[in-house]
Amino acid sequence: MSALAERLIAVWYAEAAPPAWLRALEPAYLGVTALRRTGYRRGWLRSGHPGVPVVVIGNLTVGGTGKTPLVIWLARQLADRGRVPAIVSRGYGGTSPGRPRRIGAGDTAAEVGDEPLLISRDTRCAVWVCRDRLAAARAAAAGGADVVIADDGLQHYRLGRDLEIAVVDGVRGFGNGHALPAGPLREPLARLRQVDVTVCNGDGRCPDGALGMRLSGDDARRIGDGSVRPLADFAPGPVHAVAAIGHPERFFAHLERHGLRLLRHPLPDHAPLPATLLEPGDGLPVLVTSKDAVRGGSGVAGAWEVPVVADLADRGQTLLARVEAALGRYPERHR
16 A cells, blocks of 8 residues: 555544644634535535436445445345346446446456446346436436436435435444544444445444344455465465455455465555555465455456355345335325
């Protein structure tokens, strides 16, 4: 990671208060955020709705919380129940098109972003990317979707929504509780009381009433030929563990729970994977996250992807009941 990124993350998740110069900038950020929300609430800024139910899955903090696996899980569940879900995303890490673009078979992460490409691969649902998520949602509805899932759209108030799900990292929580740049919060903690459902990924610092979730996965898949091996086969190691995600330590901890000894290679979120890490001279196996695997690049075919899936408490029945209730109220809310 860059020195600045490492320094900020260390500050955000430290026990001590952030430096005064960061705290001095926090009120300006909160002021702009509050003004923007007020603008949408009072109609000074225009929002809209695509005409089908919208479920937003996002978080309050910068960095990964596990929302992408939850998006994939929910899309699959809705499809299994006869719905036609589509996912919309900004397409961060790609070219972020100004007009809606549906991900196709030949698209790359450099074009559409690694997370949308992963969601498309693992759900086989329509995934639309656009800087304007309202435009993407309207395109999805016009394309036949009867429910839209917005990936990381909690702060995208231009897009109207019928249900909000906030995902919290159970290990890191909300860090020092400060907003950017003094802390990791995109919005004040009070915002959490306004969402419909809170899901907590992992144990430790979960808000009261949050639904539990874990990321599980016991196998690795060789990217080049698709062959599968249990993670336990790589024990005791060492192995190279490469992760360019919002919280690399979550990936490393997952591997260590399977008995692996790691050579850690954390990288900034969405960063390209250097060939020197994918093809190390020592001949040791290289394990990467699914998000890194879809990003591709030179040498990635020889690495091993470690897929994970969302595993929700009570098999997700509580969350599904709340989603179905929101979908059922949709016609009444928008008459």
